[in-house]
Amino acid sequence: MAWWSRQGGLDSAPKKSVPKGIWSKCERCAETLYEADLTANLQVCTNCGHHFRMATEARIAMSIDPGSWDECDLHLESADPLGFRVDGKRYSDAIKGAGKKVGAGDAYRAGAATIGGMPVEVGFFVFEFMGGSMGSVVGEKITRQFERALARRVPAIVFCASGGARMQEGVLSLMQMAKTSAARSRLREAHVPYISVLLHPTTGGVAASVAMLGDMIIAEPDALIGFAGPRVIEQTIRQQLPPGFQRSEFLLEHGMVDMVVPRVQLRDSLERVLRWFAGVAPKDRGDGADTGAKNGRAAGNGVDEPAGGDHPA
Numbered sequence: 001m002a003w004w005s006r007q008g009g010l011d012s013a014p015k016k017s018v019p020k021g022i023w024s025k026c027e028r029c030a031e032t033l034y035e036a037d038l039t040a041n042l043q044v045c046t047n048c049g050h051h052f053r054m055a056t057e058a059r060i061a062m063s064i065d066p067g068s069w070d071e072c073d074l075h076l077e078s079a080d081p082l083g084f085r086v087d088g089k090r091y092s093d094a095i096k097g098a099g100k101k102v103g104a105g106d107a108y109r110a111g112a113a114t115i116g117g118m119p120v121e122v123g124f125f126v127f128e129f130m131g132g133s134m135g136s137v138v139g140e141k142i143t144r145q146f147e148r149a150l151a152r153r154v155p156a157i158v159f160c161a162s163g164g165a166r167m168q169e170g171v172l173s174l175m176q177m178a179k180t181s182a183a184r185s186r187l188r189e190a191h192v193p194y195i196s197v198l199l200h201p202t203t204g205g206v207a208a209s210v211a212m213l214g215d216m217i218i219a220e221p222d223a224l225i226g227f228a229g230p231r232v233i234e235q236t237i238r239q240q241l242p243p244g245f246q247r248s249e250f251l252l253e254h255g256m257v258d259m260v261v262p263r264v265q266l267r268d269s270l271e272r273v274l275r276w277f278a279g280v281a282p283k284d285r286g287d288g289a290d291t292g293a294k295n296g297r298a299a300g301n302g303v304d305e306p307a308g309g310d311h312p313a
């Protein structure tokens with residue numbers, strides 16, 4: 001029988017393949033990694049140290065003390081003031097779709113928590129939700145987070161991972177840069193510390209506002225951090241950009257970030273920085289490390305005034 005007269009076409013028996021979710025391939029060194037090892041190692045390649053993008057839920061869990069998360073402002077929802085459509089799809093539907101897929105709360109989650117027993121107001125960009133783009137809900141949540149930090153006089157921390165402003169909300173998105181920066185400046189006036197943690201990628205309007213305004217700016221290794229894309233810059237300045245441009249290590253070398261910290265050390269580093277801001281001895285010294293930390297106040301050593309200006313007691 002000729003092959004073209006056979007019923008059912010070619011041999012379509014399913015190929016034996018590796019079940020999904022058991023193995024992952026490293027994007028950098030191409031090593032095949034056991035998913036359970038990758039999870040245990042906080043989504044960092046055990047072979048080359050490449051940092052995979054981490055889901056926000058896991059990021060929250062690794063960053064704060066277990067059981068301390070008290071999330072705020074879950075009810076906020078974006079309006080669609082422009083009646084924005086892209087490819088015939090309404091913006092309001094895209095928001096609902098993202099909410100169904102990722103969970104409610106838009107592209108930012110904020111709340112009260114403790115880190116090493118010290119109270120903080122902490123927020124996380126949700127990159128899974130429309131690329132972590134900053135619209136009016138994200139801006140409002142960050143502003144409220146800073147206002148809570150100010151009222152309680154506890155440090156604010158923002159984990160940034162964003163493609164920038166949300167184009168679907170037009171100028172209202174751009175306004176969030178000014179709004180969040182103004183809220184951040186009130187923290188500075190009151191000497192309440194603000195720490196920003198830059199994850200891959202932190203770009204556009206987020207990089208041009210809250211991300212770069214930390215008293216302490218910490219970045220994960222090899223994260224893309226910048227305002228405009230490299231091609232746009234090259235075309236504007238008509239020069240070729242140096243290798244490693246807009247990556248954490250390049251920014252550290254050029255004084256734009258304070259520390260580049262591997263993910264496995266990030267939580268300990270944060271705790272150390274918080275203790276330093278609070279004027280509390282590091283934990284490993286153990287000399288009354290917990291006393292005075294509970295109120296979480298910025299008792300001294302503010303980086304605003306390294307020459308030893310007047311700090312709130």
Ligand SMILES: [Zn+2]
Pocket residue numbers: 026027028029030031045046047048049050
């Ligand atoms: Zn690797």
